[in-house]
Amino acid sequence: MKFAFFTLGCKVNLFETQALEQLAASRGHEIAARDADAVIINTCTVTSVSDHKNIRAFHKLRRDNPHAVIAACGCFAQTDPDRVRSTGEIDLICGTSDRAQTIKLCEDAVQGKNVTAAVRQPEEYEYLPAGIPHGRTRGLLKIEDGCNNFCTYCIIPYARGRVRSLPPVQVLEETARMAAADVHEIVLTGIEIASYGQDLTPQCSLTDLLCRLLPAFPAIRFRLGSLDPRLINDAFCARLRCYNNLAPHFHLSLQSGSNTVLQRMGRKYTAAQYLYNVNLLRKAFPDCSLTTDLIVGFPGETEQEFAETLDFLRQCAFSSVHVFPYSVREGTRAAAMPDQCSGAVKTARAERAKQTATELRTKYLQRFIGCILHDVLPEHQSNGRWAAHGRYGFPIYIASDTARKNQPVTIRITDLYRDGVEAEII
Structure with a gap:
């Protein structure tokens, strides 16, 4: 089966989606961006604006995947399952507990089995394995x-x-x-x-x-x-x-x-x-x-x-x-x-x-212009520079042909640049 995933909201949601991707892959499924058999959307409800974003995402996912089983989990699905259901776009509503069961429920639904997904109040910590996206620093x-x-x-x-x-x-x-x-x-x-x-x-x-x-x-x-x-x-x-x-x-x-x-x-x-x-x-x-x-x-x-x-x-x-x-x-x-x-x-x-x-x-x-920072991690190239992060968290842009992804470097900060600083390898 092909599974697609869509995440709204915070880093916790992102972690949980990565965990679900890993669980799906461990069960032999392909993670795909399109033509999916099942789609899982991890929802957010921190503000009313978030709720509207969820609903827009539901409609888009259904348009893009008209024949797929679509499941909603996460905070919006937990707090307002009736509103999620009323959109007519979602087949399974799973909430914020028993997240791992979502994979099995989607499998059964794709195979034509009758499935029931319950939204219940989370009471215990649900262990989910940390997903490790390939090549990420x-x-x-x-x-x-x-x-x-x-x-x-x-x-x-x-x-x-x-x-x-x-x-x-x-x-x-x-x-x-x-x-x-x-x-x-x-x-x-x-x-x-x-x-x-x-x-x-x-x-x-x-x-x-x-x-x-x-x-x-x-x-x-x-x-x-x-x-x-x-x-x-x-x-x-x-x-x-x-x-x-x-x-x-x-x-x-x-x-x-x-x-x-x-x-x-x-x-x-x-x-x-x-x-x-x-x-x-x-x-x-x-x-x-x-x-x-x-x-x-x-x-x-x-x-x-x-x-x-x-x-x-x-x-x-x-x-x-x-x-x-x-x-x-x-x-x-x-x-x-x-x-x-x-x-x-x-x-x-x-x-x-x-x-x-x-x-x-x-x-x-x-304050950091002219300073030397160690163990800066290049992550990806952007506009001819390597985008990186160091100990202090602000973005660092390195003009270099020798930097390599995930390989720590020592840099000198030379100027402000975009939303962070510009640097050179020393």
Whole structure:
């Protein structure tokens, strides 16, 4: 059989799709981009905009694969299976649990068997093997699923369930398998990896896990996915600062720099606490890259609160900020809040925030001009240059005829270029 896969949303979804591709291939199926017998779409529902993207994708996949069995899994399929079904394009709806069964269900459906796919609330961690796309320098390893935070704007805890963790022994086993496949960098990902291990007996924090993982695989660089800033404390910094294979790139979720907005969002920290944690990281990991997400135009956000946020971005001196206009998500508490901002206000504030983010990014990158970086990994060629990433996470473009894919090089940064920096091999 020929299987095709389509992914919307975050790195967790991408990891899960890669795992399903591997499972399908292990059962003797061909992974194809067209003329598929079965198509699996991994859906996202983080915003109402995501829902519309899912539905458009359903229609396109049906047009492109009129005779295929099409299955939807993921967060949108979990939270609103009736809406998925009402499109008339999807044959199987599988949600966010028992993901591996999707392959078998598609096999049976293609063979004409009557199949029933149930959407149930995820309760246990579903082990899925890390998919390792051929020739890739970096790989994803999902170590956690679910979230217990229930922020007022977020539907994901309802889609993913409570925190569930991959036991440390299995994390080490999966890492060894990826190392054997010549993966040079592993991104540890999950829905809320700062909560890793809370459900395990005995408990094992993310810091505990890293203190086992980093020395066990010194030749692999590990990069952390998005972190709740409350994870960052003296123990985190003291225990991890000595490991050269931990990428000094930390994505600390912010959402707002205004305490009153943070309170309405249901975030469990203040701006002062966040800044304290940022300073801890900067002391332990000099020159580290600090990136974040920002929601603008949250219900009730005043001009003063937005100004506080812009000022806070400058205090933190982020190297990159992902800016999102607030999108109403039905089923969340924020959707029912008064004083919803207009579309025009959200758009204008997003543009102002992006301008500030660009200024901060330029200032951060300029510090590296003339610097030498080791173990930079060329990934692919683009416009006569090799696109690469180093320890700090920003894009590096190398003008070279001698670089080779996946072969680490030492470079000198010469100038700013596109969304990153330009460099030469030394």
